[in-house]
Amino acid sequence: MASAADLPVAVEGLTLHSTAETSKFPNSYPSLNPVDAYRVHIAEKLGAAAGIEPEKLYPKLQWTNTLDKGDLVLPVPSLQIKKNPQELCKELAEKFPKSDLVAPPVPFGVHLQFFFKPEPLTKTVITRILKEKATFGTNGNQGLREPSDPSKGKKRIIVEFSSPNIAKPFHAGHLRSTIIGGFLANLYTVMGWDVIKMNYLGDWGKQYGLLANGFKRFGNEEELLKNPINHLFDVYVKINQIVGQQEGPIKELKEQIKAKKEKNEDVSVLEAELAKLVDVSEDEKARRYFKSMEDGDQEALALWRRFRDLSIEKYKQTYARLNIDFDVYSGESQIKNESMAAAYEAMEKAGVSEKSEGAVIVDFTKHGAKKLGKAIIVRKDGTPLYLTRDIGAIMERDEAYHFDKMIYVVAAQQDLHLAQLFKITELMGRKDLASRCQHINFGMVRGMSTRKGTVKFLDDILRDVADKMHEVMKGNAEKYAQVENPEETADILGLTSVMVQDMTGKRINGYDFNLDAMTSFEGDTGPYLQYAHARLCSIVRKSGLNVEELDSANLDLLTEPHAVDLVRLLATWPDVLLNTTKTLEPTTILTYLFRMTHILSSSYDVLKVVGSEPELKKARMALYEAARQVLHNGMRVLGLSPVQRM
CATH class of the missing domain: 1.10.730.10 (Isoleucyl-tRNA Synthetase; Domain 1)
Incomplete structure (x- = not known):
C-alpha cells in the first residue's frame, strides 16, 4: 500500500482541492471541509426552529479544544439576543429538531454543545481522507482573490525568512527564522496562495571590508574551497580580535582628549596621535575598503561576489536538509541606488525626513508615533543605513511582484526596526503598501554568540x-x-x-x-x-x-x-x-x-x-x-x- 515515501515531501507538488460551489455563508466549503457541512446543517436547522437568521448563527459556531465539550459549540451571548443567556441556551437546545447528523445539543452554562453522530461522520471523514490522501485539508479557494471567480487568479505572498549574513555560519540563531518561515510558506501554499520564498541576505556593509582585509592576512585558498563558511568565519573572528585590541588605545586617547578639552588644555598633539591610530586601524581600513566597493571597484567586488556565491552554495546544502528551497536569493547589495534615491525624494516631498547635524533623519515623535523615536536615514558622510535599504527594498518588491501580502520572519529584537520601516512607508503616502506588510517575530535561542567565536554551528x-x-x-x-x-x-x-x-x-x-x-x-x-x-x-x-x-x-x-x-x-x-x-x-x-x-x-x-x-x-x-x-x-x-x- 502507499507509504510515506511514496508521497512528495514538498507541498508545492500538490494539486490542491478547490471548488466552484457557492454558499450564502462566508468561507464555507462543505466539499472541502466536512465540518463546514455540519455548520451549514446546524445553522439552517437551528435558524429555522428558533427564528434566527442562519447567516447569524453560522460564523458563531466554534470548534472546541477538547472533545468532551462537543464537536462544535455555540457561545449563546455572541448572538446578542436580549434574553438571559442560560435560559436562551436551554430554549435553543429544546427547539433544535431531530437530526440525522447531530445528536440533541447539550446546554452547558451559556454554551450550546453539538456532538456529531458517529456513523455518518466516520463514513464521511475516513472515505474522504482515503480518497484525497495528501490533499485532505488543503483549500485552494482560500488563496483565490475572488473565490467566486477563479479567473481573477491567486493572491500572492512574499515570505522573507532565514536571511543569514554572508560568510558567517548558519547557526542556531538563524534556525528559528528558517523553521518558522518554511512552515509559513508551506501553510500558505496548501491554502492556495502563490508563495514566493525570499532569502534577504546580509551581504553588504563595512563588515565585508573587514572580512576582505582579514582574508588577505589570514585566508587560505584550500580551506576556502573545502569549507568556505567556516573558514571565512575563522578569518572574521581573527580580524575582529585585532579590532578589539585596537579599540582600547583609541578609546583611551579619546577620553584623554575629552578631559583636556574640559580643562581648556591644548589637545593638538593627542588629536594627531589619535588620527594616526584611527588611520591604521583595521576598522578604518574596513570602512575604506567598503567605500571602494560602493564606488564600484571591480577587484573588491569580485572578491565579495566570490564570498557571496560560495556562502549561498553552502547554505543551499543546509536548506535542503531542512526541506526548504528559496525562489529568490536577494540581499542588501541588490537594492538599487535609484530605489533609495526615489525613497529619499518621496520622504522629503511628504515632509517625513529632515536634516539633523549633517544627517537625514525621521523624527517619529512629530508624526504621532512617539514610541518609535528617531531613525537615521542617511549618515553624515552620505552613506545609507540598513533601514534605508529596507525602504528601497519594499518599493522594489511592490513594483516587481505586485504582492497581496508580505511577511518578514525576523527576531523580536527587530520589532522597532520593522515598526519604523512600516511607519515610514505609510508616511510616504503608501499606507496601502504598509498595510500589506506584517512582521512575524520570535524569541531567540539562548546562549548563542557570533563575535567571540563561541557560536554553535x-x-x-x-x-x-x-x-x-x-x-x-x-x-x-x-x-x-x-x-x-x-x-x-x-x-x-x-x-x-x-x-x-x-x-x-x-x-x-x-x-x-x-x-x-x-x-x-x-x-x-x-x-x-x-x-x-x-x-x-x-x-x-x-x-x-x-x-x-x-x-x-x-x-x-x-x-x-x-x-x-x-x-x-x-x-x-x-x-x-x-x-x-x-x-x-x-x-x-x-x-x-x-x-x-x-x-x-x-x-x-x-x-x-x-x-x-x-x-x-x-x-x-x-x-x-x-x-x-x-x-x-x-x-x-x-x-x-x-x-x-x-
Missing part, C-alpha cells in the same frame, strides 16, 4: 543530534536491521528533534537549546512524533492489506469510543489548517498532531488489527491509514519528513 548541532539518534536506533538490533538507510533515517530524526523543539512553544517565547530533551522519546518530542508515524506504517505493513481494499471497508464497525474520538479529531484537520492561518503559529498544528498521537497510543490495545476477524480488521486498518495520512500531511506542512521505520 547548525551543521555541527545537526551532526551531534543525528549521531545521538543513531545510537538510540542501534539499541534495538532487530528493528535497526530492517531500516534501509539507518544514517539517513538518523539524520531525519535529528532534524525532527531540533525542529519540533523549536516549534513546541509560541513563537515569541525563547528557549534554551537542550540536546537531551529534544532527542528523548519521553513526552511530546520530535522522536515521539516520528515514532507515532512509523508505528502506523508498521501496522499497515503487517496487515497485509492494500489501500484499494480499504475503500470497501464496513466503517459501521468502528463503534468503540477510541475509534469515534479519533475520527472526530481527524475531521477537524481542515479547520486546524484554517485556524493556523489566523494564529500563524506552528504550535497550533503541532499541538493537534500530538493530541492525535495520544489518542492513537491509547487505542492500539483496544483497536487491535492482528487477530481480528477480516471485516473488522479492514475497518480498523482504514481508520489507522486515515490517521497516518493526516499525521503525514500535518508533519509535511511543518516541514518535517515522516519516516516509515526507525
Whole structure:
C-alpha cells in the first residue's frame, strides 16, 4: 500500500482541492471541509426552529479544544439576543429538531454543545481522507482573490525568512527564522496562495571590508574551497580580535582628549596621535575598503561576489536538509541606488525626513508615533543605513511582484526596526503598501554568540543530534536491521528533534537549546512524533492489506469510543489548517498532531488489527491509514519528513 515515501515531501507538488460551489455563508466549503457541512446543517436547522437568521448563527459556531465539550459549540451571548443567556441556551437546545447528523445539543452554562453522530461522520471523514490522501485539508479557494471567480487568479505572498549574513555560519540563531518561515510558506501554499520564498541576505556593509582585509592576512585558498563558511568565519573572528585590541588605545586617547578639552588644555598633539591610530586601524581600513566597493571597484567586488556565491552554495546544502528551497536569493547589495534615491525624494516631498547635524533623519515623535523615536536615514558622510535599504527594498518588491501580502520572519529584537520601516512607508503616502506588510517575530535561542567565536554551528548541532539518534536506533538490533538507510533515517530524526523543539512553544517565547530533551522519546518530542508515524506504517505493513481494499471497508464497525474520538479529531484537520492561518503559529498544528498521537497510543490495545476477524480488521486498518495520512500531511506542512521505520 502507499507509504510515506511514496508521497512528495514538498507541498508545492500538490494539486490542491478547490471548488466552484457557492454558499450564502462566508468561507464555507462543505466539499472541502466536512465540518463546514455540519455548520451549514446546524445553522439552517437551528435558524429555522428558533427564528434566527442562519447567516447569524453560522460564523458563531466554534470548534472546541477538547472533545468532551462537543464537536462544535455555540457561545449563546455572541448572538446578542436580549434574553438571559442560560435560559436562551436551554430554549435553543429544546427547539433544535431531530437530526440525522447531530445528536440533541447539550446546554452547558451559556454554551450550546453539538456532538456529531458517529456513523455518518466516520463514513464521511475516513472515505474522504482515503480518497484525497495528501490533499485532505488543503483549500485552494482560500488563496483565490475572488473565490467566486477563479479567473481573477491567486493572491500572492512574499515570505522573507532565514536571511543569514554572508560568510558567517548558519547557526542556531538563524534556525528559528528558517523553521518558522518554511512552515509559513508551506501553510500558505496548501491554502492556495502563490508563495514566493525570499532569502534577504546580509551581504553588504563595512563588515565585508573587514572580512576582505582579514582574508588577505589570514585566508587560505584550500580551506576556502573545502569549507568556505567556516573558514571565512575563522578569518572574521581573527580580524575582529585585532579590532578589539585596537579599540582600547583609541578609546583611551579619546577620553584623554575629552578631559583636556574640559580643562581648556591644548589637545593638538593627542588629536594627531589619535588620527594616526584611527588611520591604521583595521576598522578604518574596513570602512575604506567598503567605500571602494560602493564606488564600484571591480577587484573588491569580485572578491565579495566570490564570498557571496560560495556562502549561498553552502547554505543551499543546509536548506535542503531542512526541506526548504528559496525562489529568490536577494540581499542588501541588490537594492538599487535609484530605489533609495526615489525613497529619499518621496520622504522629503511628504515632509517625513529632515536634516539633523549633517544627517537625514525621521523624527517619529512629530508624526504621532512617539514610541518609535528617531531613525537615521542617511549618515553624515552620505552613506545609507540598513533601514534605508529596507525602504528601497519594499518599493522594489511592490513594483516587481505586485504582492497581496508580505511577511518578514525576523527576531523580536527587530520589532522597532520593522515598526519604523512600516511607519515610514505609510508616511510616504503608501499606507496601502504598509498595510500589506506584517512582521512575524520570535524569541531567540539562548546562549548563542557570533563575535567571540563561541557560536554553535547548525551543521555541527545537526551532526551531534543525528549521531545521538543513531545510537538510540542501534539499541534495538532487530528493528535497526530492517531500516534501509539507518544514517539517513538518523539524520531525519535529528532534524525532527531540533525542529519540533523549536516549534513546541509560541513563537515569541525563547528557549534554551537542550540536546537531551529534544532527542528523548519521553513526552511530546520530535522522536515521539516520528515514532507515532512509523508505528502506523508498521501496522499497515503487517496487515497485509492494500489501500484499494480499504475503500470497501464496513466503517459501521468502528463503534468503540477510541475509534469515534479519533475520527472526530481527524475531521477537524481542515479547520486546524484554517485556524493556523489566523494564529500563524506552528504550535497550533503541532499541538493537534500530538493530541492525535495520544489518542492513537491509547487505542492500539483496544483497536487491535492482528487477530481480528477480516471485516473488522479492514475497518480498523482504514481508520489507522486515515490517521497516518493526516499525521503525514500535518508533519509535511511543518516541514518535517515522516519516516516509515526507525
